[in-house]
Amino acid sequence: MYAIRAQGLTKYYGRTRGIEKLDLSVEKGDFFGFIGPNGAGKSTFIRTILGLISPTSGRAEVLGMDISEKKEKLLANVGYLPSEAIFYDGMKAGKVIKLSAELRKRSCSRYAEELCERLQLDVNKRCDELSFGNRKKLGIICALQHEPELIVLDEPTSGLDPLMQREFWNILHEHNRRGATIFLSSHILSEIRNNCRNAAIIRGGSIIATGSVSELSKTDARRVAIMGSADISALEGVRALEKNEQGMSFLYSGEASSLLRALACGDVRGITITEPGLEEIFMHYYEEEAAE
């Protein structure tokens, strides 16, 4: 069963594209990363599946329920942390947590208290006095206190200090182990690599790649770094060439033997050939976007 399933989901704001014919499936219980550059449509997708905006065409289901038909029912089992967590000025943090629980007709004060303690949030402070990071914590507590089946997070860690980030990931993994699906939108790739099992890359409003994080990181290309000099101008499959005083580095996706022949003719003092990191692969996607 799918926690999120979108088919041909399209949203246009007037003439401006939000997302276009987006297909995406997230299995229940998954820890799923959603990656893409700014303006790619990440937030539009999230807002659409949560019913904040209505799709121009296409359909989507969340926890097996159609987003336009059973919005309230599905929202009861979803926790959402927006990228900019904003609350009612003048209201105390504790009151916001209580309001959120009341709006869900749930009493979850014990777990809320535990979360406040673990994230070190002062519930007696007024929302307008909270720093960006503390507002984020308040948002996290509101999104998690009712222990939802699906947790949707839009750039969750911005503003959190490293200790808090660690605690936050621990909490998320606890929820995931208990069966909750985590849908994490981020452009911090290390977060995706360290936490997610599967991921999708969105660009220009559509999904351009999806699969397990290890699969997505797999590529034929290798990062080649050499100390010294060699003539590689005749080689095919060289990308992202960088030269420095010591030597050069490039991504290579051509024949290994051609590479070795070219290097053998040069003056090479040292060589490393590695698999490129996730960062490099995504940078590649991002750059294509920028070039378009």
Added chain:
Amino acid sequence: MTVFKHELSRGRTSFAVWTVCVALLLSACVCLFPEMKGEMENVSDIFSSMGSFTAAFGMDRLDFGTLLGYYAIECGNVIGLGGAFFACLTASVILSKEEKDGTAEFLLTHPISRRSIVTQKLMAVFAQITGLNAIVFLASLASMRIVGEEIPFKEVILIHLAYYLMQLELGGIAFGISAASKRGSMGFGLGLAGLAYCLNLIANIAENVRFLKYFTPFAFCEGADIINNLALETEYLIPGAIMCLLGITAAYFIYLKKDIA
């Protein structure tokens, strides 16, 4: 009822300030009456011979020398303007402020239907208008008792009822504006209250634009008409009720489909 309670709690300061101000001003007006009474005989003549100004406030048909005449004109303006501004301000931002302040994303991702949010917010607006009018009405009766005048209950109740209905109507229209707006709509609200008040004045002054009375709820709040007929003018009440319902219907229609960006 969580949203309803939340709204009342959010609006309590504004409600208290407006209610106290209108009630105090109104009581002060009433308390001035005994002093004015002696001088009123001359004043009445002056007031009733100021041409269009007289007509604008209906002073040609009321006796300033009686508590009722004085109340209908002086105090009427206090409740009328104070109440209208409060109703419009409260209603015109009640939905749009969530988007303007960025809290809509929080509220609307909870398992509560938009229909229910609109209903509860509308109830909160009407509850606040009702509360203000109830307190102002009691303050008015108390101050009449204090100055020792006999209270003309029927007329006073009708005058207050007219102003109450006027505020509900403006509140309903402003509520519709609130649903349509994305960036706060306080200016629209204030404009609406001011416009409604001025339309009535203009319609009173110039005979050939009398039809404007159908577009403003101040039309059925004329003290002179209420006192002389001992009834509210259904001719103006009905279009008022229709505009109010249109505003509320529009609010549901718009807000249920609105994209919250």
